Amino acid sequence: MPSSLAAPLERAPGWAPGSACFHCSLPVPGGVSLRVNVLGHPRQMCCAGCEAVARTIVEAGFESYYETRTPPGAGGPPPLAELPGAAIYDDPLAQRRFVATSGEHGREASLVLDGIRCAACMWLNERFLRRLPGVTSVSVNYATRRMQVAWDAKRVALSAIIEAVRSLGYDAYPFDPAKQREHERAEQRASLWRLFVAGFGAMQVMMYAFPRYIDDTGTLGDDAEQVMRWASLVLTLPVIVFACGPFFRSALAELRAGRMGIDVPVSLGILAGFGASAWATTTGRGEVYFDSVAMLAFLLLGSRHLELSARRKAAAGLDHLARWMPPFAFRLEGQSACEGQRVAAHELRTGDRVLVAPGEPVPADGRVESGHGSTDESLLTGESRPVEKGPGAALIGGSICIDQPLVMRVTKTGLDTQAAAIARLIERAAAGRPRLVETADRIAHRLTWVVLAIAFATLAGWAMIDPARAPWAAIAVLMVTCPCALGLAAPLALTSATGALARRGVVVTRARAIESLVSATDVVLDKTGTLTEGRPRLAHIDRMGPLDRAECLEIARALEAGSAHPVARALADPSATHRAVEVIDPRHVAGSGIEALVEGVRMRIGTRHFVAQIAGSAVPIEPPGSGESSVFLGAGSGWLARFRLADTLRPDASDLVNALRARGLGVHLISGDDAATVGDVASRLGIACVRGAVPPAGKLDYVRSLQAAGRKVALLGDGLNDAPGLAQADVSIAMGQGAALAQQQADFVLLSGKLSGVLEAARIARAAMAVIRQNFGWALGYNVIALPLAAFGFIGPLEAAIGMAASSFVVVLNCARLEAALG
Numbered sequence: 001m002p003s004s005l006a007a008p009l010e011r012a013p014g015w016a017p018g019s020a021c022f023h024c025s026l027p028v029p030g031g032v033s034l035r036v037n038v039l040g041h042p043r044q045m046c047c048a049g050c051e052a053v054a055r056t057i058v059e060a061g062f063e064s065y066y067e068t069r070t071p072p073g074a075g076g077p078p079p080l081a082e083l084p085g086a087a088i089y090d091d092p093l094a095q096r097r098f099v100a101t102s103g104e105h106g107r108e109a110s111l112v113l114d115g116i117r118c119a120a121c122m123w124l125n126e127r128f129l130r131r132l133p134g135v136t137s138v139s140v141n142y143a144t145r146r147m148q149v150a151w152d153a154k155r156v157a158l159s160a161i162i163e164a165v166r167s168l169g170y171d172a173y174p175f176d177p178a179k180q181r182e183h184e185r186a187e188q189r190a191s192l193w194r195l196f197v198a199g200f201g202a203m204q205v206m207m208y209a210f211p212r213y214i215d216d217t218g219t220l221g222d223d224a225e226q227v228m229r230w231a232s233l234v235l236t237l238p239v240i241v242f243a244c245g246p247f248f249r250s251a252l253a254e255l256r257a258g259r260m261g262i263d264v265p266v267s268l269g270i271l272a273g274f275g276a277s278a279w280a281t282t283t284g285r286g287e288v289y290f291d292s293v294a295m296l297a298f299l300l301l302g303s304r305h306l307e308l309s310a311r312r313k314a315a316a317g318l319d320h321l322a323r324w325m326p327p328f329a330f331r332l333e334g335q336s337a338c339e340g341q342r343v344a345a346h347e348l349r350t351g352d353r354v355l356v357a358p359g360e361p362v363p364a365d366g367r368v369e370s371g372h373g374s375t376d377e378s379l380l381t382g383e384s385r386p387v388e389k390g391p392g393a394a395l396i397g398g399s400i401c402i403d404q405p406l407v408m409r410v411t412k413t414g415l416d417t418q419a420a421a422i423a424r425l426i427e428r429a430a431a432g433r434p435r436l437v438e439t440a441d442r443i444a445h446r447l448t449w450v451v452l453a454i455a456f457a458t459l460a461g462w463a464m465i466d467p468a469r470a471p472w473a474a475i476a477v478l479m480v481t482c483p484c485a486l487g488l489a490a491p492l493a494l495t496s497a498t499g500a501l502a503r504r505g506v507v508v509t510r511a512r513a514i515e516s517l518v519s520a521t522d523v524v525l526d527k528t529g530t531l532t533e534g535r536p537r538l539a540h541i542d543r544m545g546p547l548d549r550a551e552c553l554e555i556a557r558a559l560e561a562g563s564a565h566p567v568a569r570a571l572a573d574p575s576a577t578h579r580a581v582e583v584i585d586p587r588h589v590a591g592s593g594i595e596a597l598v599e600g601v602r603m604r605i606g607t608r609h610f611v612a613q614i615a616g617s618a619v620p621i622e623p624p625g626s627g628e629s630s631v632f633l634g635a636g637s638g639w640l641a642r643f644r645l646a647d648t649l650r651p652d653a654s655d656l657v658n659a660l661r662a663r664g665l666g667v668h669l670i671s672g673d674d675a676a677t678v679g680d681v682a683s684r685l686g687i688a689c690v691r692g693a694v695p696p697a698g699k700l701d702y703v704r705s706l707q708a709a710g711r712k713v714a715l716l717g718d719g720l721n722d723a724p725g726l727a728q729a730d731v732s733i734a735m736g737q738g739a740a741l742a743q744q745q746a747d748f749v750l751l752s753g754k755l756s757g758v759l760e761a762a763r764i765a766r767a768a769m770a771v772i773r774q775n776f777g778w779a780l781g782y783n784v785i786a787l788p789l790a791a792f793g794f795i796g797p798l799e800a801a802i803g804m805a806a807s808s809f810v811v812v813l814n815c816a817r818l819e820a821a822l823g
Contacts (some may be wrong), residue, residue, distance in 0.1 A: 020046075021046035021047075022044055022045065022054070023043075027046065028044055028046045029046065029047075035051075036051055038054060051344070086158070086166070087157075087159045089174070090157050090159045095107075095109075095158070097174070097346055097414065100420075105153045106150065106152065107151055107152075108149070108151075109148075109149055109158065110146055110175045111147045111149060111173060111174060112146055112174070113140060113170055114171040114183070115250075115253075116140070116145045116170065124254065126138050126139065126140055129161060132160065132161065132164055134152045134155030135150070135156060135161065137150045138150075168256075170253070191301070191308055194245075194246070195243075195298070195301045195302060195305050197239060198239050198244075198297045198301050199302075201243070201294045201298075202294035202297070202298045204235045205232045205235050205290050205291045206294075206295070208291075209228075209290065209291040211228065226281075229288050229290075232288065233277070233281050235290070235294075236274060236277075236293060236294050239293075239294045243297055243298075244267075244270055246304075247263050247267045247300070251267035264448065264452075265448060265452060266479070268452075269475045270296065272471060272478070273292065273293040273296070273475050274290070276471050276472075286468060287468065289797060289798075291798075292798040292801070293797075295801060296800075296801035299801045299802060300801065300804065302805060326361045326363050327344065328343065328344060328363075329344075329345045329348055329363035329364070330355045330356075331348065331352050332354065332355055346414060348410055350411060351409065353410075354366070354408050355405060356405065356406045357405050358373070358402060358403055358404060358405060359401065359402075360401055361398055361400055362397050362399050362401065364411075364412060365396060365411050365413070366395050366409050366410045367392060367395060368389050368390060368391050369408060370391060371390075372390045372391075373389055373402065373403050374387060375387050375389055375400060375402060386403075387399075395408050396417075396418055397417040397419050435512065435515065443780075451477065451478065451481045452478075454477050454787060454791055455474045455477040455478050457791075458470075458477050459471065462474070462793070472796060473791070475800075476795055476800040477790045479790075479801050480789070480795065480800035480803050480804055481804070489772060489776050489779050490775070492812070493771045493772045493818055494768060496768070496818050496822060497765065498514075500822035501764055504760050505751040505752030505754070506749070507751055508761075509748070510747045512747070513731055514768055514769065515765075516712070516747065517714065517731045517761060518762075518765050519730070520714040520730060520731055522665060522668060522711045522712070523660050523665050523666070523713075523715075523716065524668045524702065524713060524715045524716070524725070525657075525669050525670070525717075526670065526671060526715075526717035526718060526722055527678055527681055528629070528647060528672075528718075529566060529718040530716055530717055531649060531755075532647040532648060532681070534735070535647070535648075536569075536570040536629065536645035536647040537570055538570050538571060538643060538644075539628060539644045539645060540643075540644040541553060541644070542642040544638075544641055545635075545638055545641065547641070552640055553641075553643075555598055555605075555640075556631075557573075558581035558598065559598065559605045559633075560605065563588065563594065567645065581598060582599050584598075585597055590696050591607075591696040593611065601635050602635065603634065603640075604634055604635075605632070605634075607632070607674070608632050608693075610632075612632075614634060614636050615632075615634030615635060615636070615638050615640075616638060628646050629644075629645050629673045630642050630643065630677070649681070650755055652754060652756050653685060653755060654685055654686075655756070656755040657685045657687060658686070659759050663762075668702075669682045670690075670691050670694050670698075670699050672692075675692030676692070678691070678692030679692060696722075696723075697724070699717075702725075703728045703729050704728060707728075707730070712731075714729060714731045714733065715728075715729035716733045716735075717733075717734060718734060722734075731748070732746045733748040733749075734746035735750050736750050736751035736753050767818060767821065767822065768818065771818045775811045775814055782807045786803050786807075
């Protein structure tokens, strides 16, 4: 390995170990010398991300941000009014790190939503942004607080989207794993401080309230009781002003936007309890419940803190792909294998040559140019066994070089890499919501209005019976109901399941997939590349016309030269030299074959039916051998050759079929190969429902026929001919090594290429849906029972607060149990 790799980076003037980053105030790692000129002086940066953002802020003309922001160490991020304008995020250089491009004007990004506290906040941001012209889709993951947003750059700028979020009282900024971790730590610290203030205040207020509770003989004088009331009021004030601040800010934002969320009744209950007690203290008449108000705040904050911890743990399972990007790469200069310089990984471009040392992550997608070694690709596949790599082998960004240095040629960088694309699919799935979750959100939204209506009715009813008790009964109604438990019931479980599957090499690309997989009654399987290895080899050539076998093979290779189909790989021989065969106007027919002019003669290669359309069907065809499939070559003059291809069953194909049948699922084998070959595979696996020689439209029709009979269909395939059926199926699963179009249409992608991933997906989906149903049952049952008890006065504000906190706690605990079980 070149000595320059181990040499420390050139240090900037004024650099000192332990210095802080000027942009984010985090410590600067040793050996890092990144600088940006800010406010007339070079400023030290801790990482390439801070350098890029700081440079963008300066070049966009927002350098004054660094003069008005909260000083480093002053406690938390600056308020929205002090944030730099969102226009800095429109800079193309800045967007290159976090914005993906689709089409000419399509853009997509993952943004962190700061200030999200409940499902209502999520709903508010989604609905508000969907009204912006040019925004094509918005979805927020309640568990991770991240927003997937897609827009038309010709109609709306990203800055307009971020400013729209800020107008609601929230903030949005690009997702960066390092900054996200720091933000989470700050959020955790703030949550603990609020919880501590509320808990300390509740204990102190309880000390002053306790003598009044036990004073049955009236020995406590009026003056002493009044002093204790005023002391309780003073001790409760920090709880209301500081600890309960998030409730009030969220409720105010909801009301301003015309939205009724969970924090509105919570805030009303807290303020009403404190206000009534303060009035009783100042007037000397009525009862005070400062202890109940403080304890209520403590219990609610405790529940929110547990929820925050559960969300962080669930979201951690989704971040393993988002964190793959190494900070630096060693870019080689010219054709040298050792001379170069260490650069920020985001500066790499297509065509660069990079040296990857043992133990280092691959900084981009590429191919090995020189060297032999092995890599760990468990980041994507979940399989930790080393994968051998030699010249020409593909390297996946984020995989780890294990034993020998490799020189690679970069083919894709940043958001274009395979890991980044898969991460976006996972984020899209986690941000989406199945039908079950959407139903729960609607119920929670309506429940808030029901609670407010019942609270006012309770106030009016008790005012006629017992005026002194009326406000406390209404407060108990506001406190006891827990729409928050309904909002938590599914997102935490789904996020845990999605992360667990990603760690096992199974990518969930749509939110509805987990729910749909559990309800599937039938599984339709493809053969080539799904039940078989998908790497057929040429077993024999049957000569059927005037050309010899070598000539037929040369023509077949020329026709298949531009195809990525397994047949093309089976016929190809890169090491052999062939004469040039002129192929003009090739036309690919999905699921059938290829037609073209070959040296002036129109020819076809593909299925027997496809070739028979020009060659005729008079030539008798012998059935293929066991496990073989056939590809035919013909012209207008007749049949030319048959190529017999042998493919091997995957070692876990039989286990998959047996497991599906044991669970009572109908198993079907549908393939475009000839009926004899498909029937042979079906008999070896014990599949009764089998069809061969089925075109792509036939697979689609077969899925529709099952659905018309009331069946829920899961389709497992890998090729272009499977894409229509995958799109139609209730739940679709694509092999990770299959066609890109098939993966785009699929709900699950098996990156590991193992069929056992289907069984893992089914197991985890069942576990997640069981927990979700338990959570919904508990949340609905609790609210149905607790609301009447509070309205009729059987429970007071304190008991209501305990019940509400316990309701959320049970949901969080159940999701934590799922997370622990999935591992």
